[in-house]
Amino acid sequence: MKRIAILGSTGSIGISALEVIKKAKNDFKAVALSANSNIALLKTQINRFNPKFVCINDGLFFRRLLPEIKNRVRAFSGSQGLLSMLRHKDIDTVLLAISGSAALEPLLEAISCKKTICLANKEALVMAGAIIMKRAALNKVKIIPIDSEQSAIWQCLQGEDRNKIKRIYLTASGGPFRKINGSRLKKVSVRDCLAHPRWKMGRKITIDSASLMNKGLELIEAMHLFGVGPDKIKVIVHPEAVIHSMVEFVDGVILAQLSVTDMRIPIKYALSYPERIDSGIKPVDFVKLKKLNFEAPDLKKFPCLGLAYQAAEKGGTFPCVINAANEVSVQSFLRGKIRFIDIPAVIEKVMSKHKFTISPSLGDIQNADNWARNESYAAIERLN
Numbered sequence: 001m002k003r004i005a006i007l008g009s010t011g012s013i014g015i016s017a018l019e020v021i022k023k024a025k026n027d028f029k030a031v032a033l034s035a036n037s038n039i040a041l042l043k044t045q046i047n048r049f050n051p052k053f054v055c056i057n058d059g060l061f062f063r064r065l066l067p068e069i070k071n072r073v074r075a076f077s078g079s080q081g082l083l084s085m086l087r088h089k090d091i092d093t094v095l096l097a098i099s100g101s102a103a104l105e106p107l108l109e110a111i112s113c114k115k116t117i118c119l120a121n122k123e124a125l126v127m128a129g130a131i132i133m134k135r136a137a138l139n140k141v142k143i144i145p146i147d148s149e150q151s152a153i154w155q156c157l158q159g160e161d162r163n164k165i166k167r168i169y170l171t172a173s174g175g176p177f178r179k180i181n182g183s184r185l186k187k188v189s190v191r192d193c194l195a196h197p198r199w200k201m202g203r204k205i206t207i208d209s210a211s212l213m214n215k216g217l218e219l220i221e222a223m224h225l226f227g228v229g230p231d232k233i234k235v236i237v238h239p240e241a242v243i244h245s246m247v248e249f250v251d252g253v254i255l256a257q258l259s260v261t262d263m264r265i266p267i268k269y270a271l272s273y274p275e276r277i278d279s280g281i282k283p284v285d286f287v288k289l290k291k292l293n294f295e296a297p298d299l300k301k302f303p304c305l306g307l308a309y310q311a312a313e314k315g316g317t318f319p320c321v322i323n324a325a326n327e328v329s330v331q332s333f334l335r336g337k338i339r340f341i342d343i344p345a346v347i348e349k350v351m352s353k354h355k356f357t358i359s360p361s362l363g364d365i366q367n368a369d370n371w372a373r374n375e376s377y378a379a380i381e382r383l384n
């Protein structure tokens, strides 16, 4: 029985993870749940899953829910509360599905407590991948990816020698604007972006998917998870999203992982790793599908992906800066303060001003993150 903490249980991945746990009661138990502020859903989850521990990040919502739950769970609040909860010996696996940079601290804490990590969040690895992977190796901690592309690569690499990787093909569905003329991107709304053709996800990652920054973040994520340089990772648009990524080896053999687009598949794989358990999810219908299509990404139309390649090649604090500038720009876009096409413009401005550190400490990363956020707000002010 794996005793799992679901961090971000009220989000898109968290909800799917709890569905997986519900269907495999003999294998998994959700011993801890955490959310930022969605106490209505969290309360339902507490009633259904009966966890031992709960953390609510936002103090106001914590105080609101506490009287109702204090006799049934041990309740924690705030970012420090989350770290205290994670240290508990009754948790052996941490499924990290908090969105954005807020996942970095809990990830590092879970590693130092030697918990097994099932990692959905990508921003933490983008910010501080080298430090995270080094600490995970030192503590002999496994980081099993949930992001579907990374899960695919991880599965293709089982039993393989990573030194024999020739190339990784990171597949992208292309997002909702794959077919529209680039000039129309000036006018796209938040609603247009949220209509993703293949996946139903949280708001931030959905905007990232529309701008292709999601693929840029995944490029950097893959570099750290699999120890390869950006020159060995090729992004390829595959609109059916049936192949979740591929690995080519030095002998010319290419392995791919295929399945329907359902995040419960990589979540279940990460939780049950190294075993496979029945998913009950419908199979791919190849006859109905008939063909799989591939095309090169349009970097002119989607400059975020090119910027991510630049940050990946430069390394050091650049990936952290691109992540912070992207988070601030996406929030501003979601709040109606800037246009969709301003997202790469702001990121590029901030990157052009950055004086980077090649082998950053955690402190350097925090400074670069703060600096990039302030620069992004200033760049956004100048736009308006």
Ligand code: NDP
Pocket: 007, 008, 009, 010, 011, 012, 013, 014, 034, 035, 036, 037, 038, 039, 057, 096, 097, 098, 099, 100, 102, 120, 121, 122, 123, 146, 147, 148, 199, 200, 201, 202, 203, 204, 205, 263
């Ligand atoms: P959502 O926005 O749907 O959910 C985010 C979760 O994190 C919610 O439970 C939210 O709580 C919680 N949260 C947000 N901010 C904080 C904070 N500061 N402290 C504590 N908890 C917080 O995101 P997704 O589930 O879509 O994505 C989660 C992560 O997984 C992202 O990094 C994303 O890139 C990655 N990912 C997601 C995929 C998907 O299909 N959705 C696929 C691959 C990767 P509340 O509900 O209370 O706000």
Ligand code: MG
Pocket: 147, 148, 149, 218
């Ligand atoms: Mg993905």
